[in-house]
Amino acid sequence: MLYTVGPVHVAPDTLESMTKPMITHRSGEYKELHANIVEKIRKALDTDMDVFLVAGSATVFNEGAIRNAVNERCLGITNGSFGNRLIEIAELNGKAVDKVQVPWGKAMKPEDIAGKVGKDIEAVHWAANESSTGVFSDSVALSKAVSEQNPDALKIVDAVTAAFAMDMKVRDMDADAIIFGTQKDLGLPPGLAIMLCGERMLEKAKTVKNRGFYTDLLKIKKQSDTNYALTTPPVSLMYGLDYQLDKMLKEGMSNRYARHAEMAALIEDWADRRLAGVFPEEGYRSKALSVLNRGELDFDAFHKKLKAKGYEISNGYGEVKEKTFRIGHMGDVTPAGIRELLAAFDEILEE
Known part of the structure; x- marks a missing residue:
C-alpha cells in the first residue's frame, strides 16, 4: 500500500x-x-x-x-x-x-x-x-x-x-x-x-x-x-x-477536506509522541502530506522493515532530505488506513 x-x-x-x-x-x-x-x-x-x-x-x-x-x-x-x-x-x-x-x-x-x-x-x-x-x-x-x-x-x-x-x-x-x-x-x-x-x-x-x-x-x-x-x-x-x-x-468536498485534516492530525499526534514531531511551522501544515522530523530514527532500516509489512512511504526531499521523511495521505486514503500504518510504525519501533 x-x-x-x-x-x-x-x-x-x-x-x-x-x-x-x-x-x-x-x-x-x-x-x-x-x-x-x-x-x-x-x-x-x-x-x-x-x-x-x-x-x-x-x-x-x-x-x-x-x-x-x-x-x-x-x-x-x-x-x-x-x-x-x-x-x-x-x-x-x-x-x-x-x-x-x-x-x-x-x-x-x-x-x-x-x-x-x-x-x-x-x-x-x-x-x-x-x-x-x-x-x-x-x-x-x-x-x-x-x-x-x-x-x-x-x-x-x-x-x-x-x-x-x-x-x-x-x-x-x-x-x-x-x-x-x-x-x-x-x-x-x-x-x-x-x-x-x-x-x-x-x-x-x-x-x-x-x-x-x-x-x-x-x-x-x-x-x-x-x-x-x-x-x-x-x-x-x-x-x-x-x-x-x-x-x-458524492463524498462532498467539505467531508473530503475534513477527512484529510483528520489523517494529518493522527500523524501529527503520533509524531509528537513517538518521534521528534513534524517539520513545518504550526498553523501552516499540509493536510495532504506530513513531513516528520527523523530525530535519531534510522530511516533506511525503518523503511526496509515497513516495506516488508506491505507499506511504502517517502524519503525526505531537497535540503531537508536527511533529517525528515514524508507520509502521503491523498486520494482515497482513509483515517482507518492511517491508523493501520501507524500501528505498523509502532511495531517496528518496538522491535
Missing part, C-alpha cells in the same frame, strides 16, 4: 474504471467525456475558470504558464524544492526572475513580498503546498498582496498537492493559473496535467512570443472550447478521472 507523496495508491474500483473500450479523441463520445470532466472539476473546486487538460505531468503546465505569462521578468516566491523548480523553469525559458526565499519549514506570507512586486513584474509564482516541507501557505493572502502592489501582475499557483485535499478557496484566490495533476489527490496514475486558467492569462498570452506548440494556451483554449484536446490525451486516464470526480462529489 502506497502512502507516498506521489504517485499514490489507486483504488481497485478506480483501476477498473479505466478499462473501458478505447475511443478516438475526435469522436462525439470523447467530447462528452471531456465536457463532463470540465463540469465536475468546476463544481468540485467552485470555479468558473477554463479547465485545460494536457497529457503529461503537472510540470508541463507550470512551464506553459510561465511561457504564456512572461515576456521578460517575473517574481518567484519559494520555501522549498518545488517553488525552486518554478524559478528554474522560468530561468531556463530565458526569463529574468526576482527571487524571494523563505526559510524551509516556514510559510510564505504577504510580508515576505512587501515592496517586491514592482511594475516590471509580469507574473508572480509559488507552490501553494510545498511537498518537500509539508507547508501549506495562504495563497489567498499572497494573491491579495500581489494585486495590492501591482494589479497587472499575473498569479501562477502550483497546486499539485493542494487541489482536492484542502480548500484553496479558488474564487477568493483570484489566481490566473492554478495547476495540478492526476497522480496526487485525484487518486489516479500519473499522466494528465490540469490547469485552471483565467481570462487575464489568455489575454496576456496574445502579447507573448515563443509560447511553443504543446504549451500554447491559446491553441489549447481553442480546442477546449469545443471539448477537444490539442493533442492526443490519455483517454483511459480520463475515464478514471471522470469516475474519481463522481466519487468526490
Whole structure:
C-alpha cells in the first residue's frame, strides 16, 4: 500500500474504471467525456475558470504558464524544492526572475513580498503546498498582496498537492493559473496535467512570443472550447478521472477536506509522541502530506522493515532530505488506513 507523496495508491474500483473500450479523441463520445470532466472539476473546486487538460505531468503546465505569462521578468516566491523548480523553469525559458526565499519549514506570507512586486513584474509564482516541507501557505493572502502592489501582475499557483485535499478557496484566490495533476489527490496514475486558467492569462498570452506548440494556451483554449484536446490525451486516464470526480462529489468536498485534516492530525499526534514531531511551522501544515522530523530514527532500516509489512512511504526531499521523511495521505486514503500504518510504525519501533 502506497502512502507516498506521489504517485499514490489507486483504488481497485478506480483501476477498473479505466478499462473501458478505447475511443478516438475526435469522436462525439470523447467530447462528452471531456465536457463532463470540465463540469465536475468546476463544481468540485467552485470555479468558473477554463479547465485545460494536457497529457503529461503537472510540470508541463507550470512551464506553459510561465511561457504564456512572461515576456521578460517575473517574481518567484519559494520555501522549498518545488517553488525552486518554478524559478528554474522560468530561468531556463530565458526569463529574468526576482527571487524571494523563505526559510524551509516556514510559510510564505504577504510580508515576505512587501515592496517586491514592482511594475516590471509580469507574473508572480509559488507552490501553494510545498511537498518537500509539508507547508501549506495562504495563497489567498499572497494573491491579495500581489494585486495590492501591482494589479497587472499575473498569479501562477502550483497546486499539485493542494487541489482536492484542502480548500484553496479558488474564487477568493483570484489566481490566473492554478495547476495540478492526476497522480496526487485525484487518486489516479500519473499522466494528465490540469490547469485552471483565467481570462487575464489568455489575454496576456496574445502579447507573448515563443509560447511553443504543446504549451500554447491559446491553441489549447481553442480546442477546449469545443471539448477537444490539442493533442492526443490519455483517454483511459480520463475515464478514471471522470469516475474519481463522481466519487468526490458524492463524498462532498467539505467531508473530503475534513477527512484529510483528520489523517494529518493522527500523524501529527503520533509524531509528537513517538518521534521528534513534524517539520513545518504550526498553523501552516499540509493536510495532504506530513513531513516528520527523523530525530535519531534510522530511516533506511525503518523503511526496509515497513516495506516488508506491505507499506511504502517517502524519503525526505531537497535540503531537508536527511533529517525528515514524508507520509502521503491523498486520494482515497482513509483515517482507518492511517491508523493501520501507524500501528505498523509502532511495531517496528518496538522491535
